[in-house]
Amino acid sequence: MGRHDLLLARVPAELAGHARLVVEWLVGDAMEFSELGQAEVQRLLWLDLPTRWTVSPAQWPQVAEATAQVLDLAGRPTLAVLARSDETREILAAHARSGDDGAQAAEAAYVKTGTMPPDTDLLVWGSRHSGPETHAHDELRRVLEAAVVAGDYVPGTAGWRQRQQALTDRWLTTPTRLFDAQRPVDVIHGFRREQWSTTGTPARCVILGEIEPLLREPLPAPEGEPAPLVWLLDQIGQGVRLTQRGYLPPSIVKAADERFGWSPPPFRATRESDLAPLLELHELLREHRLLTKRRDQLRPSARCRALREAPGRFWEVSAVAWLGTTPFEIRVGEIACAVMLRGSCTLDDLSALAHEAVAPEFRDRHGRLVPEGAAYEVVVGWFRRAVALGFADGRVGGLERSLSEVGRPAALTALRARAHSAVS
Numbered sequence: 413m414g415r416h417d418l419l420l421a422r423v424p425a426e427l428a429g430h431a432r433l434v435v436e437w438l439v440g441d442a443m444e445f446s447e448l449g450q451a452e453v454q455r456l457l458w459l460d461l462p463t464r465w466t467v468s469p470a471q472w473p474q475v476a477e478a479t480a481q482v483l484d485l486a487g488r489p490t491l492a493v494l495a496r497s498d499e500t501r502e503i504l505a506a507h508a509r510s511g512d513d514g515a516q517a518a519e520a521a522y523v524k525t526g527t528m529p530p531d532t533d534l535l536v537w538g539s540r541h542s543g544p545e546t547h548a549h550d551e552l553r554r555v556l557e558a559a560v561v562a563g564d565y566v567p568g569t570a571g572w573r574q575r576q577q578a579l580t581d582r583w584l585t586t587p588t589r590l591f592d593a594q595r596p597v598d599v600i601h602g603f604r605r606e607q608w609s610t611t612g613t614p615a616r617c618v619i620l621g622e623i624e625p626l627l628r629e630p631l632p633a634p635e636g637e638p639a640p641l642v643w644l645l646d647q648i649g650q651g652v653r654l655t656q657r658g659y660l661p662p663s664i665v666k667a668a669d670e671r672f673g674w675s676p677p678p679f680r681a682t683r684e685s686d687l688a689p690l691l692e693l694h695e696l697l698r699e700h701r702l703l704t705k706r707r708d709q710l711r712p713s714a715r716c717r718a719l720r721e722a723p724g725r726f727w728e729v730s731a732v733a734w735l736g737t738t739p740f741e742i743r744v745g746e747i748a749c750a751v752m753l754r755g756s757c758t759l760d761d762l763s764a765l766a767h768e769a770v771a772p773e774f775r776d777r778h779g780r781l782v783p784e785g786a787a788y789e790v791v792v793g794w795f796r797r798a799v800a801l802g803f804a805d806g807r808v809g810g811l812e813r814s815l816s817e818v819g820r821p822a823a824l825t826a827l828r829a830r831a832h833s834a835v836s
Contacts, residue, residue, distance in 0.1 A: 415441070419485050423478065426453040430471070430478035438482075445486035445749070451527060451553040452480065453491050457500050458518040462507035476500055516834035526567030527556045532577045534723060535597055536586055543603045548584075555583055601832045602628075608831040616747065616769040620827075627828040631728035631821050638801040638822070640672055641730055644693050648703070651711035659684035660710075661693060661788035672802075688702045702734045731826040734797050736790065740782070743770040744790040746830055747821035756814035759795060763788035788792045 414420075416435050423431040437460070438452060439445060457566040461467070467475060470833040494500065499521050507514025509518035522528035529552045531537060539550050556576065561566060565575040569596035582595040591599045612616055636642055637829035647664050655661060656784055662682040668674070669681045674689045681687040684694065697703040704718040712720075735745030739823060747766040752756055774782045795813060803819030 417795060419482065422485055423481050426461075427474060427478040427481060430467075430475045431482050433465075434479045434482050438479075445483070445488055448483075448488060448491060449492055449554050449557050450491060450525070453494055454522070454525075454527075455481070457495060458503050458521065462504060463511070463553065469504075472504045472508070473501070476504065498708065499656065507624070524567060525557075525770055526560050526565065526572065526576060526767055527553050529553060529556065530573065530577050531582055532584075533579050533722070534581050535600065536834045540728055540758050544596075544599045545603065548600055551588075551590055552580065552583055552596075555579070555651070557802035572660060593759060604833070605831040613769055613772050615765070616743075619750050619769055623753060623827060624831070626753075626824060627831050631824055631828070633724040633825075634721070634818055635823060637727060637818050638730050639667070639818075640668075640689070640800060640802050641693055641697070644668065644690070644697070645702075645712060645716070648710060648712060651709050654705070654708045654710055655684075656708075658705075658708075660690065665690060674806075688796065689806075692797050696733050697801070698731065699737055727822075729827055731822045732803065732829050734794070734803065734822065735830070736794065739794070740770070740774050740786070741790050742775070742830070744787055745794050746790055746827060748794050749827055750817050752813070753823050756812040758811045759788070759791055759813060760811075761790040762813075767789060778834055782819055 416439075418432055420428060420435065434456070437456060438448060441622045450673075457479060461472055461475055462469070465475070476495050480492040483489070483492035483495060503514060503517045503521055506517035517586055519528070529537060529549055537549060538545060549641055554721065556579065559576075559579055560567065564579065565572040585595050587593045587595055590596070605624060605627060609620040612620075644664075650745060652661055652664065663685050664685055666680060666682050669687055670688050672689070674687055675681050681690075684690055694703075697716075698705070700721070701713055703712045719729055735742045735749070744766045745771045748762055751765055753760055763784065764787075767782075767784045771782045771784070776786075795804060795806075798804035798815070798819060801822070802816060804813060804816055
């Protein structure tokens with residue numbers, strides 16, 4: 413006789429088959445019903461049943477009722493209410509319409525419970541978990557559930573998200589037996605870093621594999637960097653009026669050229685269109701939502717103001733913005749940073765290496781392999797941004813190009829952020 417046979421014998425006959433599967437799925441031979449939390453029941457009914465069980469959608473409500481019957485008999489009436497709830501019924505109906513509808517409904521329901529691990533500055537969770545991230549996400553949900561039950565925060569009340577995020581960061585940075593006394597965030601980042609450096613073409617893996625050991629330890633953010641970006645935002649202040657053509661005012665253009673010497677002496681630009689590095693900075697700030705434009709007024713965004721209060725985050729966001737915006741630009745930018753960390757290189761050689769490492773994974777709009785010229789254009793744009801940000805010197809003679817003193821930590825910071833990101 414199985415250890416749950418007495419309980420299952422009390423389930424109505426028409427639900428007995430489903431109930432046995434529910435018991436095996438929830439507790440099996442290893443757990444007790446007293447160890448179950450709402451996270452396990454939610455996962456079963458909101459995610460696993462519609463996506464992993466070989467049961468037709470017409471039978472899902474029966475499985476939910478069988479779950480409720482089992483939980484009632486096991487002395488877990490609160491969890492039984494969850495199984496019978498309108499919320500569970502609506503999520504299953506959404507799954508029956510489409511997988512996307514069901515996933516969205518489940519995610520929205522999880523957020524309302526306050527037990528879904530939130531994204532923080534420390535870690536953004538992947539849309540699909542794998543490896544140690546799966547275990548960390550599941551364990552943290554139990555921790556957050558216990559916090560809600562204990563009243564540490566009440567979902568929906570003022571400030572609850574901040575308390576939830578603080579608890580999440582504290583758990584992620586505390587050594588745990590789950591990962592052999594290592595910090596969960598370090599284990600997740602290590603796994604992501606390995607995936608990042610070993611995925612893609614052989615050429616990409618070789619180049620990034622050489623750099624990966626340099627990304628294991630965090631880098632301090634250089635104070636006041638990137639200097640040109642910090643200076644420009646200081647000049648914009650609370651806001652400036654743009655010219656009729658939408659350019660920065662001549663006073664800022666002239667001051668920028670005098671400050672950074674971007675034009676060959678004795679010429680000094682007074683129009684933004686004549687000063688390429690300033691154009692690059694202006695465009696970068698707009699692309700990454702650090703500036704907002706309304707009519708002829710240009711102002712720092714709320715995101716920009718928040719980042720400037722956290723210099724380390726501002727430095728990291730600026731370094732990552734250097735790589736570009738499209739997937740192809742970012743992948744080429746990664747290779748460019750990694751190669752230039754090894755020493756000086758011509759832009760022609762850099763684009764050839766980037767093309768070999770990245771292009772085979774991309775197609776143009778006609779479905780053809782991306783031509784080598786595309787990588788060259790991206791590398792040139794990457795280097796222009798490097799000059800604008802102070803990460804490289806655009807005035808050196810000869811064909812060789814190299815990173816500046818501040819460009820090296822910027823490259824390492826950008827690559828480390830990419831290697832640790834949820835989507836790399």
